[in-house]
Amino acid sequence: MPARLIGRLNAALERRLPEQRLFLRSDTGTRFVRLRPLTQAIAFAGSAVILSWTIAATAIILMDSVGSGSAREQARREQANYEARLDSLSVERDQRAQEAIAAQQRFAVALDQVSQMQSKLLASEERRKELETGIGVIQTTLRRTMTERDEARGTVSEMTAAAAEDGAAAAGPGLAPEDVAGTLDFVTAALSRTASERDAMAAAAEGAKSEADEMAYEMRLLEERHDEIFASLEEAVTISMAPLDQMFSSAGLDPDDLISQVRRGYSGQGGPLGPLVPQLGNSNDPDSQRAAAILEGLDRMNLYRLAVEKAPFAMPLKTSFRYTSGFGRRWGRMHEGIDMAGSLGSPVYATADGVVVHAGWESGYGNLIRIKHDFGLETRYGHLSKVRVEVGQKVSRGDRIGDMGNTGRSTGTHLHYEVRVNGGAVNPMTFIKAASNVF
Secondary structure, three states, rough: HHHHHHHHHHHHHOOOOOEEEEEOOOOOOOOEOOOOOHHHHHHHHHHHHHHHHHHHHHHHHHHHHHHHHHHHHHHHHHHHHHHHHHHHHHHHHHHHHHHHHHHHHHHHHHHHHHHHHHHHHHHHHHHHHHHHHHHHHHHHHHHHHHHHHHHHHHHHHHHHHHHHOOHHHHHHHHHOHHHHHHHHHHHHHHHHHHHHHHHHHHHHHHHHHHHHHHHHHHHHHHHHHHHHHHHHHHHHHHHHHHHHHHHHHHHHHOOOHHHHHHHOOOOOOOOOOOOOHHHHHHOHHHHHHHHHHHHHHHHHHHHHHHHHOOOOOOOOOOOEEEEEEOOOEEEEEEOOOEEEOOOOOOOOOOOOEEEEEEEEOOOEEEEEEEEEEEEEEEEEEEEEEOOOOOOOOOEEOOOEEEEEEOOOOOOOEEEEEEEEEEEEEEEEHHHHHHOOHHH
């Protein structure tokens, strides 16, 4: 049966692949090899399969080469763009720091002006009250003098009428003509003095009124200037607070909760001085309320400054580096930090104030430093070549804590940097990018 089937196949293929004979001649004789159609078909099919496999493998290799080359080029472009972005963010951070310092200086100058203006207002108010009291005294004296003048005029009229009577009645006992003339002269002199005093008091009252009007005008100008300064201060506080609120919110931290925790940690008081806000005057006064609101905003900004020092918003490296691995899954496993490759021994800095809770070898991390911060935050610095701190040591933001290395499970010199919130790992770039809009 197989032989018959093979014969039929040879007969079917013979029309397209006729039988071929190969003659092989040697010194001793001549041999020939017969190539049947089926044998030729099998040889052609094998050659076609080998050729197709060669073409496919070559195409796959070429595609992989082209794809890997484009991926490397794209990675280099992304790295260059990221480094340029970091440089621009650093310049912008420096500019924001200079603007913050200038704003604080302007606020200090404005606060001094407010204090001086308040002193002037109080002095002018006291002077105005004194002038009002003086004007009241002058008006009372003037009214009394005018009453006395009227009474004296009435007496003179009566005496003149009595003197005009017949001589016999005028010459009666106790009233001689000489006495009447002397009395008239005395009354006339008294009236003249009274009139002079009245005119002088009227002029003084008019001058006091003019001075009071001028002082009232100056007080209105001072109040307008006062209002402008308050408005500028309120605007400065609002503008300064907005990016800080956004920074903490972008990092996933509740600003109000942070402020409450910092305020509880910095609540000490003492000494003979009282609180600042009650010294501003009546709490129902609008200016006192505005000043209290500004002082409260400044206190919140100061608490924000303390919170920034205690949260990991800084970079752990200040030397040149490149990002080699981000936060997320890598090769099927979770990579709980970011990798930054640089030179061996590059300084590594603490990104926030805290206490060292681990400083030494840990499996996988190599030489590892763990720093505990406030607000439930923790930072980790792995694969170090040298550890420069000890457990229990307090560190501040920017302190050098170790050197970059290649210890533990590592393929090259780099820093593995982690940020954890209440024990759970979060992306450190969240904090770094949040701070890039402020610092």
